[in-house]
Amino acid sequence: DAGVIQSPRHEVTEMGQEVTLRCKPISGHNSLFWYRQTMMRGLELLIYFNNNVPIDDSGMPEDRFSAKMPNASFSTLKIQPSEPRDSAVYFCASSLGGQGDGYTFGSGTRLTVV
Amino acid sequence: SQQGEEDPQALSIQEGENATMNCSYKTSINNLQWYRQNSGRGLVHLILIRSNEREKHSGRLRVTLDTSKKSSSLLITASRAADTASYFCATSNPGNMLTFGGGTRLMVKP
Numbered sequence: 001d002a003g004v005i006q007s008p009r010h011e012v013t014e015m016g017q018e019v020t021l022r023c024k025p026i027s028g029h030n031s032l033f034w035y036r037q038t039m040m041r042g043l044e045l046l047i048y049f050n051n052n053v054p055i056d057d058s059g060m061p062e063d064r065f066s067a068k069m070p071n072a073s074f075s076t077l078k079i080q081p082s083e084p085r086d087s088a089v090y091f092c093a094s095s096l097g098g099q100g101d102g103y104t105f106g107s108g109t110r111l112t113v114v
Numbered sequence: 115s116q117q118g119e120e121d122p123q124a125l126s127i128q129e130g131e132n133a134t135m136n137c138s139y140k141t142s143i144n145n146l147q148w149y150r151q152n153s154g155r156g157l158v159h160l161i162l163i164r165s166n167e168r169e170k171h172s173g174r175l176r177v178t179l180d181t182s183k184k185s186s187s188l189l190i191t192a193s194r195a196a197d198t199a200s201y202f203c204a205t206s207n208p209g210n211m212l213t214f215g216g217g218t219r220l221m222v223k224p
Contacts, residue, residue, distance in 0.1 A: 004156075031210060043157075043202070043214040056211060091156055097210055102147055102159030 004106035018080040025094030137203030
């Protein structure tokens with residue numbers, strides 16, 4: 001298995017533009033998580049899907065952020081419109097969903113909003 | 115908000131020495147996990163310890179858990195330069211959501 005695959009690896013965009021981050025979880029994993037990492041705030045959980053259904057989106061900063069999981073092998077995180085304070089590394093992770101499982105993280109998308 | 119808080123925030127040691135990192139948390143947990151992150155990379159799962167376990171080993175890693183004190187420690191024995199990374203503890207709640215601490219930056223000097 002190639003692991004959790006995220007794209008793009010790097011994204012530079014202008015303020016006000018729409019940004020879409022993509023994630024392909026490990027086949028067979030039924031839980032998917034989006035995290036954001038910054039120096040100031042560390043790792044923050046944004047949203048959590050279980051069996052493609054959003055379970056907890058309380059970490060989504062504001063309405064500009066939205067996430068979807070149309071099927072078990074694909075998820076997107078969209079920011080519209082983007083702002084400079086959204087600059088961060090965004091990680092996707094997946095797990096089998098049981099209590100005894102660790103997460104497998106993707107390599108992340110480094111987003112810079114100028 | 116961060117559930118786990120690591121201590122120290124940064125640690126610098128010589129190759130061959132042991133490195134100990136501590137983690138404290140606030141609420142009840144199902145399990146506690148430790149992750150490693152190399153600069154510019156994603157997090158890698160190292161070890162998981164359940165709430166009913168007190169100690170666990172994996173290679174050069176030793177993890178302890180004290181639920182009465184709500185704390186855990188990660189010991190890396192005989193450290194190597196390649197162990198240089200940030201180490202995070204994360205606590206799992208009944209919904210299997212992980213909450214991460216701020217991490218410990220470990221530097222192992224050759």
